[in-house]
Amino acid sequence: MTEENIKLPVSVVDYAKSNSINGKTILVRVDFNVPIENGVVSGDTRIKRSLDTINFLIDQKAKIILISHIEGKGGDSLRPVYDFIKNTFPVSFVEDILGEEGQTAISKLIPGEVILAENIRMYPEEKKNDIDFSKKLASLADIYVNDAFSVSHRSHASIVGVPQFVPHFAGLLLIDEIVHLQKIFHPKHPFVFILGGAKFDTKLPLIQKFLSVADHVFVGGALANDIFKAKGFNVGASLVSDMSSVQNISNQIFSMKDFIENPKLVTPSDVVVQKEGIKGVDGCVIKKTNEVLEDEVIFDSGPETVEFLKKLVSESKCVLWNGPLGNYEEGFTGPTIELAKIIAETGVDGAVGGGDTLAAINTLGDTVESKINFISTGGGAMLQYLLDETLVGIDALK
Numbered sequence: 229m230t231e232e233n234i235k236l237p238v239s240v241v242d243y244a245k246s247n248s249i250n251g252k253t254i255l256v257r258v259d260f261n262v263p264i265e266n267g268v269v270s271g272d273t274r275i276k277r278s279l280d281t282i283n284f285l286i287d288q289k290a291k292i293i294l295i296s297h298i299e300g301k302g303g304d305s306l307r308p309v310y311d312f313i314k315n316t317f318p319v320s321f322v323e324d325i326l327g328e329e330g331q332t333a334i335s336k337l338i339p340g341e342v343i344l345a346e347n348i349r350m351y352p353e354e355k356k357n358d359i360d361f362s363k364k365l366a367s368l369a370d371i372y373v374n375d376a377f378s379v380s381h382r383s384h385a386s387i388v389g390v391p392q393f394v395p396h397f398a399g400l401l402l403i404d405e406i407v408h409l410q411k412i413f414h415p416k417h418p419f420v421f422i423l424g425g426a427k428f429d430t431k432l433p434l435i436q437k438f439l440s441v442a443d444h445v446f447v448g449g450a451l452a453n454d455i456f457k458a459k460g461f462n463v464g465a466s467l468v469s470d471m472s473s474v475q476n477i478s479n480q481i482f483s484m485k486d487f488i489e490n491p492k493l494v495t496p497s498d499v500v501v502q503k504e505g506i507k508g509v510d511g512c513v514i515k516k517t518n519e520v521l522e523d524e525v526i527f528d529s530g531p532e533t534v535e536f537l538k539k540l541v542s543e544s545k546c547v548l549w550n551g552p553l554g555n556y557e558e559g560f561t562g563p564t565i566e567l568a569k570i571i572a573e574t575g576v577d578g579a580v581g582g583g584d585t586l587a588a589i590n591t592l593g594d595t596v597e598s599k600i601n602f603i604s605t606g607g608g609a610m611l612q613y614l615l616d617e618t619l620v621g622i623d624a625l626k
């Protein structure tokens with residue numbers, strides 16, 4: 229599929245070809261919800277990927293207001309992000325963009341300068357998509373730009389509210405995400421979809437969709453526990469989903485038996501288990517999937533599974549991957565990092581995304597990372613896009 233026949237929102241770059249944005253105030257929704265450790269940015273992928281749009285607007289001598297949320301474990305202030313970007317371009321930090329402080333800072337902006345506003349979610353109206361709040365935000369600027377693909381699945385004011393009240397365009401990152409992820413709907417074959425992480429019940433519709441598109445759907449991470457359980461294996465004290473919601477979510481008569489018997493569906497053949505109650509990786513053991521005991525917890529995929537994935541990926545012409553193979557937060561990172569390396573080394577077409585997936589990729593360094601065909605900045609947004617082939621934030625730009 230070529231870029232010409234993908235239906236894209238109008239980008240601010242295209243708009244600027246025939247309309248000067250010199251001196252115009254532009255409200256840019258970015259996603260700087262990045263990992264912070266000890267008050268310092270520890271993963272800068274999303275920031276780096278926003279730079280094309282920001283630098284373009286700076287070059288065009290626009291006055292730029294960046295708005296973002298942050299809601300990670302590292303805190304709820306964007307000040308560490310400000311510290312991280314302040315030497316990259318001329319930027320100031322404003323705590324209350326809608327108050328007097330914001331008014332003054334905006335009135336003093338000179339073309340080519342940037343304001344980074346504090347966490348937009350500190351206003352409770354943001355998540356409620358409050359109409360007056362959206363109008364107030366829109367009134368700050370002449371133009372709105374959405375460059376926050378990774379939060380465009382949220383019906384929040386800064387995503388779907390603001391564009392109702394001001395001319396609106398897409399940023400370059402948003403366009404790039406759409407162009408690359410659209411290609412997945414017309415993949416080269418053999419095509420493998422690898423899905424990890426947790427919440428089988430919410431990810432089931434996506435697995436079902438890709439079982440009809442892909443040649444193989446590999447389900448790993450905690451998601452696989454539900455499948456092991458359905459196959460009659462003991463999963464001990466492992467994390468499983470609330471299956472009572474499955475019928476409602478998939479919105480159709482769903483047969484777990486037909487599902488697990490689908491020959492395209494693949495799950496780990498070996499797993500890393502830990503005794504219940506023990507934290508961390510020390511003392512964990514590798515077992516065949518059907519050998520897990522009552523007092524054990526499955527935390528990761530085993531080495532045989534990683535070898536299998538290596539073969540599967542190397543035989544594929546397109547690979548789509550989202551979500552870790554193990555409990556990344558508890559330190560079970562090895563197989564996920566190994567998979568990132570395998571995908572980078574084969575240089576196979578496709579896309580990868582998800583918070584822990586990005587963290588795994590970041591450990592490989594820029595040289596390996598650059599071999600990966602496309603890294604989506606989205607986690608939940610990527611999954612939602614893959615399911616619906618659009619997002620509320622993209623629709624809001626039409």
Ligand code: 3PG
Pocket residue numbers: 259261299378379382583606607608609
């Ligand atoms: C993400 O990290 O997936 C996005 O920034 C969206 O964050 P949210 O899940 O808090 O809306």
